Amino acid sequence: xxxxxxxxxxxxxxxxxxxxxxxxxxxxxxxxxxxxxxxxxxxxxxxxxxxxxxxxxxxxxxxxxxxxxxxxxxxxxxxxxxxxxxxxxxxxxxxxxxxxxxxxxxxxxxxxxxxxxxxxxxxxxxxxxxxxxxxxxxxxxxxxxxxxxxxxxxxxxxxxxxxxxxxxxxxxxxxxxxxxxxxxxxxxxxxxxxxxxxxxxxxxxxxxxxxxxxxxxxxxxxxxxxxxxxxxxxxxxxxxxxxxxxxxxxxxxxxxxxxxxxxxxxxxxxxxxxxxxxxxxxxxxxxx
Numbered sequence: 143x144x145x146x147x148x149x150x151x152x153x154x155x156x157x158x159x160x161x162x163x164x165x166x167x168x169x170x171x172x173x174x175x176x177x178x179x180x181x182x183x184x185x186x187x188x189x190x191x192x193x194x195x196x197x198x199x200x201x202x203x204x205x206x207x208x209x210x211x212x213x214x215x216x217x218x219x220x221x222x223x224x225x226x227x228x229x230x231x232x233x234x235x236x237x238x239x240x241x242x243x244x245x246x247x248x249x250x251x252x253x254x255x256x257x258x259x260x261x262x263x264x265x266x267x268x269x270x271x272x273x274x275x276x277x278x279x280x281x282x283x284x285x286x287x288x289x290x291x292x293x294x295x296x297x298x299x300x301x302x303x304x305x306x307x308x309x310x311x312x313x314x315x316x317x318x319x320x321x322x323x324x325x326x327x328x329x330x331x332x333x334x335x336x337x338x339x340x341x342x343x344x345x346x347x348x349x350x351x352x353x354x355x356x357x358x359x360x361x362x363x364x365x366x367x368x369x370x371x372x373x374x375x376x377x378x379x380x381x382x383x384x385x386x387x388x389x390x391x392x393x394x395x396x397x398x399x400x401x402x403x404x405x406x407x408x409x410x411x412x413x414x415x416x417x418x419x420x421x422x423x424x425x426x427x428x429x430x
Contacts, residue, residue: 148309163281
């Protein structure tokens with residue numbers, strides 16, 4: 143793990159699923175003396191997180207542990223962030239860092255700034271790590287290692303708070319990059335959100351009888367369609383503009399490819415496939 147000089151003594155994780163549970167395990171490994179509180183709706187999931195050591199205490203009311211914490215991580219579906227931020231706002235300690243693991247940022251940052259003020263304790267984070275699995279039972283202590291975390295500061299973000307956020311994720315073994323919230327949403331619409339939409343559409347395309355002859359390639363292509371429905375619903379709702387733009391881009395390219403196939407243009411089809419293969423062969427695995 144990177145030695146960043148950052149430390150936390152009391153941590154609250156709101157939503158102890160795959161990402162929140164993995165964060166709890168990794169945080170407890172990075173700072174063994176820290177107390178990690180988990181907040182959630184499902185007692186069974188909280189009990190699982192307690193059993194596996196991802197959290198030290200479980201709560202249904204976020205305000206209780208948040209008032210003691212110097213780090214709060216939001217790890218629920220993004221449409222519920224506003225209610226959690228409003229609940230913690232009256233009890234926040236001086237010097238606290240509030241961040242998240244959400245997959246959209248422009249709407250989230252606007253909400254946080256509205257509730258906690260510009261220059262307040264919130265810095266947006268998006269660890270590009272995860273899987274289609276759901277729940278604390280699938281949490282992994284090394285989920286974040288070697289992956290990229292996108293930070294989305296604004297011009298009003300205090301430099302010291304951004305440095306603490308950077309140190310947090312680097313301490314968990316992540317590489318950090320910084321983008322504006324809008325630039326983040328455009329980028330992940332292309333490399334994360336559109337792929338999920340396409341996986342879902344591909345899963346619904348074959349007839350039931352045709353699924354009986356599907357093989358590993360189809361399973362690989364549609365793996366993302368097995369993701370958390372509530373989480374992905376909120377992503378599509380909060381990043382609508384960027385996702386719609388990427389759907390339009392894809393539609394345009396798909397129609398160009400359709401024309402090549404219809405024309406039987408072997409040369410252009412070969413160039414298309416070679417270009418895709420070359421880019422895929424050079425792709426770094428960000429584990430998302």
